[in-house]
Amino acid sequence: MTTRTTPEPSGAAPLLDLQALVVAVRGRRRLWGSLALLGLLVGAALAVLLPPPPTAVTKVLVAHQEDQPNDPGTLIRTDVALLQTTRIADQALRALKSPVKPEDFMKDYAGTGLTNNLLRIDVSGETDAEAVARAGALADAFVADHVRRIREAADAEAKALLDQRDRMREELAQVNTTIGGASAQSGPKVSADLESLFARRAELTSRIADFDQRAAEARIGTPRLVAGTQIVDAPRPIRHSLPRTAATQAGLGLVLGLVLGLAVAAVGTVVADRPVLRRDIAANLGASVVAELPHRPAGPWPRRRARAARERLAASLARTVRGSAEPVSLLELGCERGASELALDFARALAADGPLTVVDGLPGRRLADRRPAPGDPAVVGGERAATVSRQERRLGVGSVAPGAAWTDLRYLGTRTVLVVRAGHGSAAWLHTVARQLADQHITVLGVVLVDPDPRDRTDGTLWDGARTAARGRSEPPVRQNGSERRRAERLPMWAARGSDSDQEDR
Missing domain, CATH: 3.30.1890 (Bacterial polysaccharide co-polymerase-like)
Known part of the structure; x- marks a missing residue:
């Protein structure tokens, strides 16, 4: 589970975080790589189609x-x-x-x-x-x-x-x-x-x-x-040597395209303000990063390793929520496919303890409309969530992307794990997600970061040493309204703050 933290007063934040900028630009390698390749092809094409005159x-x-x-x-x-x-x-x-x-x-x-x-x-x-x-x-x-x-x-x-x-x-x-x-x-x-x-x-x-x-x-x-x-x-x-001319112009086009792509990626990163580091994502969501998953690996061996990592994560999440009667949900942001696959593995791990139903709240009914495999748990759409028996465990799958119905998220689960793709949501939207989940009294167990930068060495764990030492780690849970809840449950730290704009208030 995530231990909430109260931010300590620190020095003034830098005007431009170079580490985050480098990571974000590296994450946009498809953009500047495509522009560099385009420049290479355009330069070679100009050398062939527009040869120099005699x-x-x-x-x-x-x-x-x-x-x-x-x-x-x-x-x-x-x-x-x-x-x-x-x-x-x-x-x-x-x-x-x-x-x-x-x-x-x-x-x-x-x-x-x-x-x-x-x-x-x-x-x-x-x-x-x-x-x-x-x-x-x-x-x-x-x-x-x-x-x-x-x-x-x-x-x-x-x-x-x-x-x-x-x-x-x-x-x-x-x-x-x-x-x-x-x-x-x-x-x-x-x-x-x-x-x-x-x-x-x-x-x-x-x-x-x-x-x-x-x-x-x-x-x-x-x-x-x-x-x-x-x-x-x-x-x-x-x-004039055509191969030499084509190589020269292709090299110039490659350099110009690469420079242009890097400039566009850097400017877009600064303007969009999309956190990509574990540290920034955890701070904006008010929840610790508990695991990481690759994003759509290419090739059979990487896919096999990614599947094994996803199954290990599902087993770990199942051990975390096992023994609690509260419904749990997975809420995705920018990784609908990865969240649905993780939800199925998570459901298979929980199905060993008893009957379980997956409530599909994703846009487009990705899970409800799929063909079930032998041994998969039952999947129902969000509109049929009320028909699920109270004796069955529920696992909700939803989205916190722009346009999400915030009031319906609590019906998917009162405790949730956020599955967030690095660099997908802006800092303002991550703030909004944290506030809305706090208003719905949904406890965030942790954040699963999808497609993180492999060179990111920042700490994505939020920890309040003084409060943890005073409260202790082995406090017995107390019962409230017939369900077992943790004593002195704290809301995300962003819930205690005021809104940044009138649009977020609305």
Whole structure:
């Protein structure tokens, strides 16, 4: 039997219980496993149904006048951006004599900077030959545009230097003319002026020579840059491997589906607030977890082990209620099939002590409409429960799922064992079940947890040490109204609390 407990004051509960979250997400493995499998199949299907178009690749070595060893890649990124311009696309299309618009052609190619001076160009087309031709034309157009910009920059710089030189030559001619006119004069002032004029002529002559040298150097570097910009890898088609592409996209789909499934499962768990740990289920129902059962095991051997575990549990429950004249019931939440099978095993174990009738209060009359096997106890529907003789023991089977008739549960049995599937009911509904059973004065002997998490190590036992020590474990039962009941029977701890909402009051 379950020993009720009075909750001790504890610290503030965590905002998010990570252990319960992990267990709940693991319990939803069908959801995220299905999404991961769906992503895998979608990725593989896209690789087969939507193969990549024929693609060609070429590489261009680009020389820059401003190249520096510590360049962070700004120049090559500029080249990539210039490649995605309508001017270069239009030049390539003119070379190909193609009627395609430059804006449309720009969508079919892309540039990638491999290093500070190496540019990769990927171009797609209708066929491999067209893709190779497009790649060659695009590379030639880029090289031509780059060389033209280099030459224009060098010519502009040289022209600016030569213009400055010519202005200084004109100034030098004026200085020479002034010196020739002042040479025929004499006097200390004329001598000082001539000295300054000769210094100015020497300075202008030096600067003119410097501008000549700089203009020549500006043109000297251009051939080196022009020769350094060239196609180093001829255009060639890219061979796509269908198995490799399918494996890659299937792997990506698997990862994306798994991440999406885990996220959906985690969010759904937090929003639904469905307890999955023994500790939480026992606390919400106000009754200890006395046993566990697997949920629909697959395979013959697991089913045989599950059947043996169910028979052992039925024998244990029969020993617990044997000797008491009060009717007992099994009330399920989220495991109607498991509860009905357990009820039959429980009834077979109790039938050895005398006549017994099973009252089927499950929705759909699962037990009453089944074909009885030889040796099975009698089963009647809930509407015929009044016809059962008082001399016969009754075993009721019902449900506490949403929509249950709470006032009829007492006719199934004044003592009950709850058969609850882990993670099926929300915390609010478990509270409601505990309150309703307490209002009907139905004693909960314990909770049988169905489909628990195998890694759950929490304690599902409620125990009040102080009250148990004061009351003792061997108190004799007392008789009340002709039936044997336990003295000082306590209601579930949730019955003493107020309701959480108006809906639960209703």
